[in-house]
Amino acid sequence: MTAKFRDHLGSVLLLAFVAVLWLQRDYITVFGGIFPDIVMEIMAALIVLTVVLSFTPYAAMKETEGTAKEEGKTVNWTGLAVVGVILLAWSVLLRTLGFALSGVLGFSGISWYLGGCRWEPKGIAWCVGIALAVTYLLIFVFVSLLRVPLPAGTIFG
């Protein structure tokens, strides 16, 4: 991925974000819109400037530097996707399963995946054991000591 492409992709995404917020504007008073409108206009101008500059020699220079930095780096995209999905499921299930159960499942799931996804009883027991220990230690610290409530879950509580 070239620096120019990154500039364009970033600009398009941020411009889309600004456009979505711009279309959401529904101010009742004049005071609510003064500041966000100015910021959106400035941001749109900056994005346009980024796109314009991406066609100049200045951008070409940056591109060479960026390409040099990227060399030799391999990204584990599958790992990213799997851990991302587990984290998302963990966050969504928090409301239903509660902190304790979702914590044990999420922790042991990521730990098992990053450990090489082996179906060995000993390895799985380690993952679940550590997940249980960490989750219940945190519940003790937050709920019992600090009196910070953690979600019990709609199923259990």
Add this chain to the structure above:
Amino acid sequence: MFGYILLGLQHLASFENLLLVFAGTVAGMVVGALPGLTATMAVALLVPFTYAMDPIPGLVLLGAIYMGCIYGGAFSAILINTPGTPSSIGTTFDGYPMACQGRGEEAIIGATVGSAFGGLFGVVALIFLSPPLAAIALKFGPPEYFWVGVFGLTIISSLAAGSFLKGITGAAFGVLISTIGIAPIGGDVRFTFGSPAMQGGVELIVMLIGLFCIPELLTIVSRGIGKHQAVEYRRTKGVLWETVKKVLSLRKNLIRSSIIGTVIGILPGAGGNIANLVSYNEARRTSKHPEKYGTGLIDGVVATETANNAVVGGGMIPLVTLGIPGAPPDAIIYGVLLLQGLRPGPELFTARADITYTFMLALGLAAIVMVPVGIYGGRLLTRFVASLPARYLVPGIGILTIIGSYAIRNNYTDVILMLLFGVVGFGLRFLGFQAPPIVLGLILGPIMEGGLVQSYLMGQAYSSPWIALFVSPLSWVLIAMSAFSFLWPYIGPLKKMFQKPGGITPGGLE
């Protein structure tokens, strides 16, 4: 005054109070090190306990927790690239690279010595300079606050690694995010997409955890090192004394950062969130080797940690003299003072001076206690984190991010938002937009909006509503400081351009 100081020392020397300082500092450090738990939350959690205590032990405990908490944020900033509190955002810039190079212990020692120095400096300012410094805070009205926000944004050149333009766009993104929710003036509901859960806006901590923690977690995963350690550890003989000597030799950095922290602490609404970034910027700007900042330079860690602990004493100055809290935890301490029947103002320095000076001295003692506890505990923590394989470190960070984002408001939406910001942060990092300018925008957005809209209201008395922004001399001082800070990075390259016969090269202005 010296009589009261001696009386305060006498009170503080009791076994009960010394134990409270020690326990409070340790507890504060632990809370501060956990992402999502802030000093404000720690102090607030203690209020019911202190209500049942006498004023002196209650305030001693609160002060120690506050000081320890601000320092504790450095641990997670250095070891897992996640600021434990917003006051340690800048510590990640050089602290984490140091940890990755196996120099985590050195970074922790640097942070400890800097924090102790800054903490003590703030307390000395609190004891000796309270009345004149408090008068400065009273001179700041809405226009000045707007310009303080603009000045804060000019430090982006230091925070934006790579492209300044992308840095300032990222900051605008952060400012825009800060406008989500109910408008501070006028009460308009903005950009909530019809969701009542969004009316409270985006919580700074949620965005902080999302933008710093999740991308780091994903980066460790993307390296495919499940069974190996994510953070390197290199045992160096004599690292303690070498680092202490090195940090103490950075006299200018220590003093400048302490002054920045104290002065920003005095300004209500600012605090450690801003002080650490401004201090980092100034350390980098005045350095002979600014290009080394961000690569694992101890000077950067010292600058941020010194400033954020100086804020503790600085923030107390307007509180004890005028009853105006300088930072959010100070507002809770203000409540505790009132609960204990202590009214901020001259009375605190006369009729109740024994309590006031004991409290101030307890803050100083907490800064001293941080050194042995922090160095010992920090080194153990460094070795522990460095010994963890990524397969346990990643879910460990994951579970802390979920607790941290949920605990702020007991809101499930915050957990989802945190994750969303994490993915956005990872994507934006990939596209060249760094997290620090975005967070800076989120911090400064409310300050700027409040200042701008209130100035607009004040300006109704003039021919143009915007004139109010330019009326006071202090506004012009801040405008000049902003212009200077903004142009500073370009002065060096411009000088070179005029010296070299070939002129400037593309990218030379970065």
